[in-house]
Each structure stands twice: as C-alpha cells, then as structure tokens.
Amino acid sequence: MTTSSSAEELTYTCPDCGNVVKPYVISVLGETRYIKRKCDCVLERVAKEAAERMEIERRERINRLFNLAELGPRFSECTFESWIPRRGAERCFELAKEYADNFDEHARRGDGLLLMGEPGNGKTHLAAAIVNHLVLRGKTCVFRSVPALLKRLQETYREGSRVTESEVLAVLQDADLLVLDDMGAEKVTEWAESTLYFIVDERYRWKKPLVVTTNCKLEVLEERIGTRTIDRLLEMCVLIENRASSYRRERAKARLGVRRA
Numbered sequence: 001m002t003t004s005s006s007a008e009e010l011t012y013t014c015p016d017c018g019n020v021v022k023p024y025v026i027s028v029l030g031e032t033r034y035i036k037r038k039c040d041c042v043l044e045r046v047a048k049e050a051a052e053r054m055e056i057e058r059r060e061r062i063n064r065l066f067n068l069a070e071l072g073p074r075f076s077e078c079t080f081e082s083w084i085p086r087r088g089a090e091r092c093f094e095l096a097k098e099y100a101d102n103f104d105e106h107a108r109r110g111d112g113l114l115l116m117g118e119p120g121n122g123k124t125h126l127a128a129a130i131v132n133h134l135v136l137r138g139k140t141c142v143f144r145s146v147p148a149l150l151k152r153l154q155e156t157y158r159e160g161s162r163v164t165e166s167e168v169l170a171v172l173q174d175a176d177l178l179v180l181d182d183m184g185a186e187k188v189t190e191w192a193e194s195t196l197y198f199i200v201d202e203r204y205r206w207k208k209p210l211v212v213t214t215n216c217k218l219e220v221l222e223e224r225i226g227t228r229t230i231d232r233l234l235e236m237c238v239l240i241e242n243r244a245s246s247y248r249r250e251r252a253k254a255r256l257g258v259r260r261a
C-alpha cells in the first residue's frame with residue numbers, strides 16, 4: 001500500500017523565483033490528498049516559450065511561401081525616405097505614411113487602403129514603403145501582384161506540388177498585412193474571381209487589413225474582378241486617389257533629354 005505524501009512534504013520553495021509553492025488539495029472518496037504543483041513562474045515560462053515557438057513557425061511558414069527578399073532590391077528601395085514629393089500625390093503619400101506609422105491601430109480595426117490612379121505614379125512604391133516600414137518593426141507582410149498570386153495558387157494544383165492551395169490561402173489570411181498589388185491588371189477567369197473574393201473576404205471576416213493598388217478606375221475594376229470583391233474592398237479600405245502623373249514616363253523623358261543634349 002502506498003502512503004500518500006503530506007502537505008508539508010509537497011511544499012517547496014521554487015528555485016527560480018523563490019515563491020513557496022503549496023500542493024493542490026483534493027478529496028478522493030472522502031480522503032484528503034495532496035498533489036505537487038508546478039510554480040506559476042514555470043507554467044508562465046512554458047506558455048511563453050510555446051507562444052514564441054508558434055510565432056517563429058508562423059513567420060517561417062509565411063516566409064517560405066512569400067519571401068519578400070525574392071522581390072529584389074527594386075522593392076526594398078521603395079521607402080518613404082526615397083519618395084520624391086510630386087504634385088497630385090501629396091495626400092496619397094500622407095495617408096500611406098500615416099497608415100504605416102499607426103499600423104497597430106488600423107490593423108485592430110481591420111482598416112486598409114485602396115490606392116488608385118494612373119500607371120507609374122507611385123502606388124506600388126507607396127505600398128512597398130508601407131511593407132518595408134512594417135517589416136523593420138517585426139510585422140509579417142505578404143506582398144504580391146494579383147497576377148503573380150493567382151499563378152502561385154494555380155501552381156499548387158500541379159501534380160507533385162509541395163504546398164497545397166489551402167496552405168497558401170492560410171498564409172494569406174495569417175499575415176499581419178496582405179498587399180494585393182495591381183488588382184485588375186487583367187480580366188480574370190471565373191475561378192480567379194471567386195478565389196480573389198475568398199481571399200479578400202477571409203481577411204474581412206478576421207478583421208485583418210489589406211492594402212490594394214490598382215491602375216484601373218472603379219468601373220473597370222468592377223468589370224475585371226467582379227462586384228462582390230469591389231464591394232468588400234470598399235468596405236474595408238479607404239479609397240485614395242493618386243492624381244500625380246506617371247513618374248516612370250517623366251523619368252524616361254528626362255533621360256531622353258539628357259541623351260539629346
């Protein structure tokens with residue numbers, strides 16, 4: 001017959017924090033029993049370590065599928081610091097900067113941005129600047145053009161693909177910020193239309209922010225990606241029109257001028 005330990009025997013001083021840890025007291029068939037207890041500081045440490053491990057795994061999962069480094073130096077050079085003030089783009093710049101500076105607050109509300117305007121006037125630059133700013137502050141961000149993203153999803157259907165579609169979709173939903181660049185770049189298929197809606201709607205349901213850029217006007221965008229997705233986007237995002245002219249074209253013109261001189 002085993003004799004059960006007394007309360008005194010099971011009471012100890014935690015070597016880590018110095019607290020006196022008393023056992024649990026339970027009653028078994030009318031008899032009082034004592035069970036040795038782990039110190040709260042140990043339980044807290046175990047929980048913290050588990051949370052840290054999960055966070056590391058989450059980052060690795062996102063990075064494995066959508067590594068920002070793959071986007072190259074052109075991407076990492078797009079920052080708020082490298083932005084040149086241009087007429088028509090002032091508000092767009094201000095709001096993008098404000099969004100990045102107060103990201104936590106916006107993210108809590110699930111608020112995003114929809115940057116709209118002529119091609120080449122800096123929308124992708126500003127979206128990338130937001131991402132570069134947030135990554136430096138430890139946020140996980142996925143940045144992809146919509147055509148590239150759809151292609152990435154289609155690749156998962158191929159035989160022998162190492163990732164499944166649902167793994168990719170899970171990562172898109174998981175990232176602190178998802179940037180969908182160049183929405184409406186092409187008329188999408190029915191599959192793409194419902195996939196895009198799914199991605200946007202998942203972010204919406206979990207109150208997770210989206211930043212979207214598009215070179216299209218709303219009517220064209222609607223025609224290309226469907227009404228449902230547009231409606232969701234407008235609900236989640238502040239619409240900002242970048243009214244600047246194409247910087248790309250301006251630079252090309254300047255280069256031409258130099259060569260002629």
Ligand SMILES: Nc1ncnc2c1ncn2[C@@H]1O[C@H](COP(=O)(O)OP(=O)(O)O)[C@@H](O)[C@H]1O
Binds near residue numbers: 078083213
């Ligand atoms: N105001 C700006 N300051 C610095 N670079 C800019 C500015 N606007 C655009 N660019 C640069 O011009 C090129 C085209 O801009 P981009 O952001 O790709 O245009 P959009 O996405 O609006 O079509 C990019 O190389 C970008 O870095």
Ligand SMILES: [Mg+2]
Binds near residue numbers: 123125181
């Ligand atoms: Mg762009």
Ligand SMILES: [Zn+2]
Binds near residue numbers: 015016017018
């Ligand atoms: Zn302790």
